[in-house]
Amino acid sequence: MAGASMKDIKLRIRSVESTMQITKAMQLVASSKLRGARARMEASKPYMKVARTALWDIALHNTGAQSHYVIPREIRQRCYIVIAGDRGLAGSYNANMFKRIEWDSRDAACCVIPIGRKAIEYYSHSPMPIITSVERVEGLSFEACGEIAGRILESYDNGEYDEIVLAYTSFVSVLLQKTKLKPLLPLDTRQAPERTNRQMLCEPDADALLKLFLPQYLAGLIYSAACNSFASEQAARRVAMDSATKNAGDMIEDLSLRYNRARQSSITQELTEIVAGAEH
């Protein structure tokens, strides 16, 4: 492996170095985006907490006649809203999500609403039909979430789907993100807070209020899930790129060692040849 490959080793070192520059840059971009994404995620938390209590107060208001949003149906057609990444190179972030859904979707006919470019790419090659899609997770607005929420509610009302599930990645910490499947509709009464306010005055009336507020609540859920997923994506990318940069560093070190060894042995060989020539 010595002498002849000196030039090859030099070339390899150079190529690994340029790869390392890219991974390093991606890591820095991901870290800075992660900061913004986390702030947005934190800002959406109080809304979700307050809106959830309010929604359950309204949904369980009429104990006798419960809304059809609360009563589960037999599941024949399920719709997933899948929030994945806009880009690759984020470790197993995207793959984990798709695998989880593949596993979960075996028991019923399913269709998807992919959010994020990677999700659209993946599902355009899968047998699950795409209802509608959103190109970018980054900077997904509350209004855009409202459109999706309106659309799924309409289809749910028509009986097109019996269950709507939101699939996203929950951000726990920079090192830990979890894929989550959250049923949106029907509203899962087991998730209701223990103490709801059933005696209250509703204006115009509980049903109308639920019709009005449910789309906003669902939009809020999708929005906060998107914020979580985007933060998770950035965190996953940061970690993946960090280890890629480290690996590249190790490789360069190893290659430099081999390069020096090759150089040394070529010098030794030259010296031996000169000495051998002089002895003649």
Next chain:
Amino acid sequence: MALIHLTIVTPEGMYFDAEAQRVIVRTTGGDVAILPHHIAYSAALAEKGEARLVEADGRVRRAEVEGGLLHVSNDDVQVITNRFHWKDA
């Protein structure tokens, strides 16, 4: 003096979370003022309307509110809205 605890939230963040004397918002049925000791109450907010609130120290503030829900229980008043911005300052 009795006070209400007022929380104003949008998906983008929390705008107010403190004691207040009273809050007036536009619901789909017209303007409603919430004072301390109000009964449990829920109402849809108008697509676009002005909110006025009287802070604990008596200062009056105005804001623009777009849609959402007003939710009152046990002197906890929550304005859950899509968009909110202060008209003063």
